[in-house]
Amino acid sequence: MRAIRISEHGGPEVLRTVELPDPEPRPGTVPVRVTHVGLNHLDLWVRRGVPGHRFPLPLVPGSDVVGVREDTGEVVALHPAVGCMACEACLSGRHDLCRRYRIRGEGMDGGMRQRLRVSEAEILPLGDALPPEQAAGVPLSLLTAWHMLVGRARVRPGDKVLVQAGASGVGVFAIQVARLHGARVAATASTEAKRALCRDLGAEVAWPYEEAAREAKAWTGRTGVDLVVDHVGADTWETSLAALRWGGTYVTCGATTGHLATLNLRALFFKQLSILGSTMGSMGEMERAWRHVLAGAIRPVVDRVLPMSRLAEAHALLESRQVAGKLVVAQDL
Ligand SMILES: [Zn+2]
Numbered sequence: 001m002r003a004i005r006i007s008e009h010g011g012p013e014v015l016r017t018v019e020l021p022d023p024e025p026r027p028g029t030v031p032v033r034v035t036h037v038g039l040n041h042l043d044l045w046v047r048r049g050v051p052g053h054r055f056p057l058p059l060v061p062g063s064d065v066v067g068v069r070e071d072t073g074e075v076v077a078l079h080p081a082v083g084c085m086a087c088e089a090c091l092s093g094r095h096d097l098c099r100r101y102r103i104r105g106e107g108m109d110g111g112m113r114q115r116l117r118v119s120e121a122e123i124l125p126l127g128d129a130l131p132p133e134q135a136a137g138v139p140l141s142l143l144t145a146w147h148m149l150v151g152r153a154r155v156r157p158g159d160k161v162l163v164q165a166g167a168s169g170v171g172v173f174a175i176q177v178a179r180l181h182g183a184r185v186a187a188t189a190s191t192e193a194k195r196a197l198c199r200d201l202g203a204e205v206a207w208p209y210e211e212a213a214r215e216a217k218a219w220t221g222r223t224g225v226d227l228v229v230d231h232v233g234a235d236t237w238e239t240s241l242a243a244l245r246w247g248g249t250y251v252t253c254g255a256t257t258g259h260l261a262t263l264n265l266r267a268l269f270f271k272q273l274s275i276l277g278s279t280m281g282s283m284g285e286m287e288r289a290w291r292h293v294l295a296g297a298i299r300p301v302v303d304r305v306l307p308m309s310r311l312a313e314a315h316a317l318l319e320s321r322q323v324a325g326k327l328v329v330a331q332d333l
Contacts, residue, residue, distance in 0.1 A: 001019070001020055001021075001022050001113060001114040001115050001333075002017055002018070002019060002020070002113065002114055002333040003017070003018055003019075003020045003060050003112060003113030003114070003333070004016065004017055004018075004060065004061065004062075004112040004113070004308065004311055004333070005017075005018045005020070005058050005059065005060050005112075006046065006047055006055075006057060006058060006059050006060075006061060007057055007058040008057065009047065009048055009049030009055075009057075010047070010048070010049075011047075012047070012311075012312035012313075012315045012316055013312065014047060015047065015061070015311050015312050015315065017309070017333065020060075020113065022115060023115060023116050023117040024117070025117065026117065028119055028120070029117040029118060029119055030069055030070075030071060030117060030118055030119070030120060030123065031069070031070040031071060031115060031116075031117050032065075032067040032068065032069055032070065032076065032078070032115065032116055032117065032118060033067050033068045033070055033114065033115055033331075034065055034066075034067040034111050034112075034113060034114060034115065034116060034331055035066055035067045035068060035075075035132050035330065035331050036065075036066040036067075036132045036133050036135070036136035036305075036328055036329070036330050036331065037062040037063075037064060037065055037066070037110070037111040037112055037136055037308065037328065037329050038063070038064030038066075038136035038137045038138070038139075038140070038302075038326050038327070038328045039062075039064075039314055039315075039318055039326065039327040039328070039329070040063055040064065040140050040141060040169055041169065041254070041256060041318070042063060042103070042105070042106060042140070043061050043062070043063070043105065043315065043318070044315065044318060044319060046059065046061050046105065046106050047061065047315060055106065055107075056107065056108070059105070059106075059109060059110075060105065060109040060110050060111075060112050060113050061105040061106075061110050061112050062104065062105040062110030062111035062112040062113075063080045063081075063103055063104045063105040063106065063110055063111070063139070063140045064077075064078075064080055064104075064111070064136050064137065064138065064139045064140050064141075065077065065078040065104065065110065065111030065116070065136070066078075066126065066132045066133075066135045066136040067111075067116075067132075069123070070115075074125070074126075074127065075126045075127060075128070075132055076123050076124060076125060076126050077123075077124040077126050077135050077136070077138070077139055077290075078104065078111070078118055078122050078123060078124065078139070079104075079121075079122045079123075079124060079139065079283055079286055080103060080104050080139040080140035080143060080280075080286070081095070081096075081101060081102060081103040081104060081107075081140075081143075081280050081283075082095070082101070082102060082104075082119075082121070082122055082283065083095030083096075083098035083100065083101050083282075083283065084098050084099075084100040084101070085121070087099065087100070089101075093282055093283075093284045094282055095282045095283045095284075096147065096151075096279065096280050096281050096282050096285075101280070103140070103280065112308060112311060112329075112333075113333070114331065114333055121283070124139065124286070124287070124290050125294070126294075127294075129293065129294045129296070130293070130296075130299075130300075133302060133305045133328050133330060134299075134300050134302055134328075135293070135300070136302075136326075136328045137169075137300035137301065137302045137325065137326030137328055138173075138290075138293055138298075138300045139286065139290075140280075141169040141170045141172070141173050141326070142173045142177075142286075142289050142290075142293065142298065143280055143281040143285060143286045143289060144170050144173075144231075144253050144278070144279070144280060144281065145170050145171075145173035145174040145176075145177050145229070146173070146177050146281055146285050146286075146288075146289040147253075147278050147279075147280060147281030147282070147285055148170075148174065148229055148251045148253050148276075148278040149161075149174060149177045149178055149181065149227075149229065149251070150177065150181065150285070151278070151281055151282070151285055152251050152276045152277075152278045153227050153229075153249050153251045153276060155177075155178055155181045155183050155227060156181070156182070156183070157181065157182030157183065158182060158183070158184070159178075159181075159182075159183040159184070159226040159227055160183070160184050160185075160186070160219070160220050160225045160226050160227075161174075161178045161183045161184070161185050161186070161225060161226065161227045161228075161229060162185075162186045162187070162188070162212065162216055162225045162227070162228045162229070162240070162243050163175050163178065163185060163186070163187045163188070163198075163203070163229045164187075164188050164209070164212070164228065164229065164230040164231070164232050164236045164240060165188065165189065165230075165231065165232050165236075166185075166187025166188060166189050166194070166195075166197075166198035166201070166203055166206060167187075167189045167194035167195075167197045167198055167301075167324045167325065168231070169325065169326055170231050170253065170254070171187065171189075171198070171229075171231075172197070172198075172201055172300070172301045172325055173298065174229045175187055175198060175201045175202050175203050176201055176202060176297075176298045176299070177289070177298070178202075178229070179201075179202040180292060180297060180298065183227075184204055185202060185203045185204060186203060186204060186205045186206070186207065186212075186215070186216065186219055186225065187199075187203040187205075187206045187207075188206065188207050188208065188209045188212050188236075189206055189208075189209075190208065190209065193324065194206075194324055195207070195208075197301065197324055197325070201301070204219075205219060209235075209236060209239065210239070212236075212239045212240075212243050213239045213242035213243045216242075216243035216244075217243075220245065222245050223244075223245040223246050223271075224242070224243045224244045224245040224246075224248060225243055225244060225245060225248060226244075226245060226248055226249065227244075227248060227249045227250075227251065228240045228241075228243055228244055228248070228249070228250045228251070229251055230250065230251070230252045231252060231253045231254035231255070231256060232254075232255075232256055232257055233252075233254065233255030233256050233257040233258050233259055233261075234255065234257050234258030234259070234260060234261055235257035235258070236257070237261040238261075241264075241267065241273065244271070244273055246271045246272060246273075247271070247272045247273070248271075248273055248274070249273070249274040249275075249276060250273060250274070250275050250276065251276040251277075251278055252275075252276070252277060252278065253277075253278045253279055263275075300325070300326060301324065301325030301326060302325055302326045302327075302328055303323045303324050303325045303326060303327055304327060304328075305327075305328045305329070305330055306327065306328075306329050306330070307329065307330055307332040308329040308330060308331055308332050308333055309332050309333060310329070311329055314327050314329055
């Protein structure tokens with residue numbers, strides 16, 4: 001079968017199409033023919049490399065996979081990550097804390113290939129709940145947003161939540177997950193078109209980044225919002241903290257614009273802020289969040305669908321940050 005594989009880190013040119021053996025039929029595994037794969041910002045880190053982190057190269061990228069079960073003909077999506085299923089964390093349902101937790105296309109081979117085999121536990125049913133190219137824009141980002149808001153920050157009805165970069169892959173789901181839990185949402189985005197998308201997804205208001213702290217105070221009529229959801233990183237760190245009310249919570253799952261920030265400890269203790277880190281989520285959280293997708297309560301935003309053979313072009317688009325929502329590639333290898 002054909003696959004796209006990274007053998008060394010670098011620019012989009014390191015995404016090479018190669019011939020690989022078909023996945024071995026091991027007992028307890030299900031054969032899946034890949035039809036669509038969604039891209040995430042993670043794909044860029046995997047391709048470029050991250051100082052101090054070793055990826056298992058050569059590696060087939062692609063975390064969000066949709067395909068057809070070859071044994072039953074059903075259309076399915078795949079869990080974007082799996083735990084070892086044997087350690088204390090996994091047995092407690094906290095796969096996200098498993099030391100052997102692996103993200104598809106990051107810690108193990110992903111979906112940019114014709115076929116793969118997975119265990120039954122890795123399968124999310126899809127059927128005709130939504131088109132496969134839409135479904136491929138969901139799992140990893142939805143899980144990330146769900147774990148931030150529900151697992152970590154424990155969002156409650158009536159909370160006022162600010163979602164930074166509301167039109168991003170994680171942002172579109174953060175808005176919807178917050179709304180689903182009865183929160184009121186404000187979002188930031190760089191352009192009016194992206195802000196309109198945020199409002200369309202359920203944000204009550206949407207602001208340019210630089211106005212977030214001031215607008216948050218005006219919107220709440222208090223010292224700021226209850227909760228800030230952020231993955232922009234260094235560029236938004238200060239305004240995120242400034243937009244929080246006293247006693248508010250900041251939760252982050254990434255640092256696209258830089259991972260080093262200065263923290264004013266006096267503001268932290270005096271305003272009694274909570275700062276939470278979050279990454280991915282448990283397989284149970286994925287199952288729970290997925291139910292809302294199947295019920296139509298959470299919808300993806302897919303910017304465009306490209307052929308898988310043009311993956312390098314999709315990477316360049318994602319890097320240009322000219323994308324609202326998700327990029328998805330369709331099987332043509
Ligand atoms: Zn484990």
